[in-house]
Amino acid sequence: MTTLVVRRLLQVPLVVASVLVITFALIWLIPGNPMEQEGRRPPPEIERAMAAQYQLDSPAAFLGAYAARVSGVGWVLGWNDRPFDLGPSMRHPDWTVNEIIAAGFPVSATIGLGAILIALVIGTLAGLVGGLRPGSWADGATQSVALVGISLPSFVVGSLALVLVCAKWRLLPVAGWGSPSHAILPMIVLSLPFAAYISRLLRFGLAEQMTTDHLRTARAKGLSRSQAAWRHALKNALLPVLSYIGPATAAAMTGSFVVEKVFAVPGLGRHFVEGVLGKDITLVMGIVLVYATMLVVLNLVVDVLYAWVDPRIDLAGGATTTG
């Protein structure tokens, strides 16, 4: 297991570097230049000066200098003042990408993790209700709500929540960031689709487990329905949920763009989308670096957890032993 983790960790820089090169190629293809404004362009000589300033006149030179600066090689060689410097944002030259990420990542991470926790609580409860008594009215009700939760886009739920909770009832502040009360509504809105999905995963997993032979044996030995479910079915039924949690956490932490925009939360997702629209190459590459690293690491964590929950899974060998 340790060898596996070490090997997988060693792959991280490789994966991330490949993702960065692909990102760079894609964003380079967007026409225009990050410094120009909507609707007007400066005289051609100034446009050339702008391009030269950020080495936008030569992709190879740009990528080379970027790799040296970000990897720390440039620092070792004495070209750069600092290692791991993602450079200034091209559209917001007063800020370094490091500063923007340092400020935005905790915000997105807080909302994302909070949303996943809320989703786990709501999703598990709803899944248990349905899974223990499949076909009951409670099952029908929770699964219908879950279906709505999956189907409704965040901007609809978010806007509705804003109108009712913030503007009409004035329970929470409308927009911004600065106190826990600002975070509550974005977290809840972001959690809903995840909660719905978790409840459906658990409900079907549990319902299936309840019909297995070992469960029937457990019931025959005198355990009540809920005791049997709690001791023998739940752990297996949670497996799909567990494998979903990894990507879901990553998605919640990186994909909260819509929620961040609706609630004016200064998170990374919003910065990322605006970076792409404005062709802010350094900002987009910096955020992709964070996202890619996070995805790879989270997937590794899930794999390890998986092996821990289900000993039949042998990560190192890749073969599955029966047990």
Place this chain on the structure above:
Amino acid sequence: MRWFALAALLVGVALAIVTCERSAPRAEVTFSSADVFTLDAQRMSYMQDLRVARAILEGLCTVDPDTNEPRPGVASSWEVAPDGRTWTFHLRDDARWTTGEPVTSDDFRQSWRRLLLPDTAADYSALLFGIRGAEEFFAWRTNALAARSAQGQTDWESARALWDESLDRFDSLVGLRAPDPKTLVVELEAPTPYWADLCAFPTLSPIHQPTLKRFERLDPVSGRMGYEPGWTKPGTLVTNGPLRLVSWQYKRGMRLERNPTYHTPHAVECESVSILPIEDANTAVLAYESGALDWVSDLTADFRADLAAAARKWLDRHRVAYDALIARGLGVDAALAALPAPEPSLGERNDVHALSAFGTDFWSFNCRPNLSDGSVNPFADKRVRRAFALAVDKVALTTQVTRLSEPVATTLVPRGSIPGYESPTGLTHDVERARRELASAGWIDRDKDGLVENELGEPFPVVDMLYMTGNPRVKNIAIALAAMWRDALGVPCELRGKDGKFAKEDLRQGNFMVARGGWYGDYADPTTFLDLSKTGNGNNDRAFSNQEFDSLLDQAAAELDPSARMALLTRAERLLVEDEMPILPLCQYVTLYMYDPSKIHGLSRHPRLSQPLWRLHRVGADPVESSP
């Protein structure tokens, strides 16, 4: 379960740490605006940046927010030599930086040099090209840097040597001198009557040189002088305007407060302003409704036309009283505040204000002889362009399509926006004449199928209409124009919506027949709009080129008599909007504000919309509350 509880606890703690910030008391005025890009005055180009710069920095001149006439700023007075080329500015003795140091003429000289250096890559470098030798210096430094790179030099010494040489070159080439700390002499290439107005433009503001020096970093590889980010942050940034920067967080907000070292404290009516970058248009409205915002500085919500209609309804009901108040000499806001409150049951409101802006919404005709696919361009013929312009019912566009009742435009320079300039008439809606113009160009419906053909019987090519997606207003106008042209002229039209950057590329390549455009003026002179149609201008997407027009602009540039100069410019614009028609002006832009005139005072209604933030203040008994 234990794990879950632990995770929940951790997230709770993280939440408290991340979200809890030291909360300052609520500012006197809080408003939403697009996020500020930079506080580096020389590199600014966005409206919201320029607005903040006007509040925290002061140039040689300022402009009166209500009349837009140049007024003394750091310069208490100035003289213009009889040839109109040499301007001598005298700086006031009590102009100080926030550090207490005096603002000197050399601060201006060095800041303008920085604006001019290609190293800075400033959008507005060209504003200074009017100074003798400035353009030459820009080109010299650009070429010198390119030559150094071509030689493969990447050492620090050669970069430094070139930099020192460039500074010497600037002193010898460029007509900008600071003979003493309180005098700045500017020599211009040509008489420029609006030079004082340019001196009020925020990119020409002074920068505190000792601060900048600490962040300057010469790049040995490119040879360029760059600056580490960080000198514009609160605590480091040194300014000289009526307000000073207190806090600024990326996409979280900015706070400005009264600057105690400002030379005229009684002119500052505002204790503090807070700027919140709320990008979602609906959220901004909700934040205003909930009381978190005092002013929405750019109301772009899709339902804004309805909000504006509700405000018009209210004002129409009190029109007589309002006109009487204005006749008594009250300002617009004071008059609005004195009217009876709106009746919500009637669907009225009094807090939405449509202000005409210093910009024109137009469509461009491609004037190139051939289209990008090589085919003959029907719009190369000015009769066709005039026909298309005459066929547009602009009143219907602004009342039924955009529903914002923007002032209809027949000229490019917004009518009445520049003192002393008489706008030409332009072309108005006239379908009969439009058909005659098209027929005179050979396009007639010969086979009576409702579509026009040329004498060879070939149908009019499908009109390729390029527009930028993302703004419903633009799309709706495009749809309406297509319908008007089809119905009035019998030409087939096809809409082609593209994302901004891609559409811009098509514009640059001339890959369109007609395309959506628009322009905001930078300074109070017709040339800020007319230069757009000059041969070879970088923003002349239409590739329009007319000798007579260019020569009229050149004559105007050399003309010393202001009224004769304006007359020449009027002739130039008449040529543009009555005869040649490379641009089809639709309407003047309108910016929608949301604020309660009985609570907030100090906003200007001048089309330049360069709002004086230092004048904003709260009125009435409404106490300033604390934010949570």
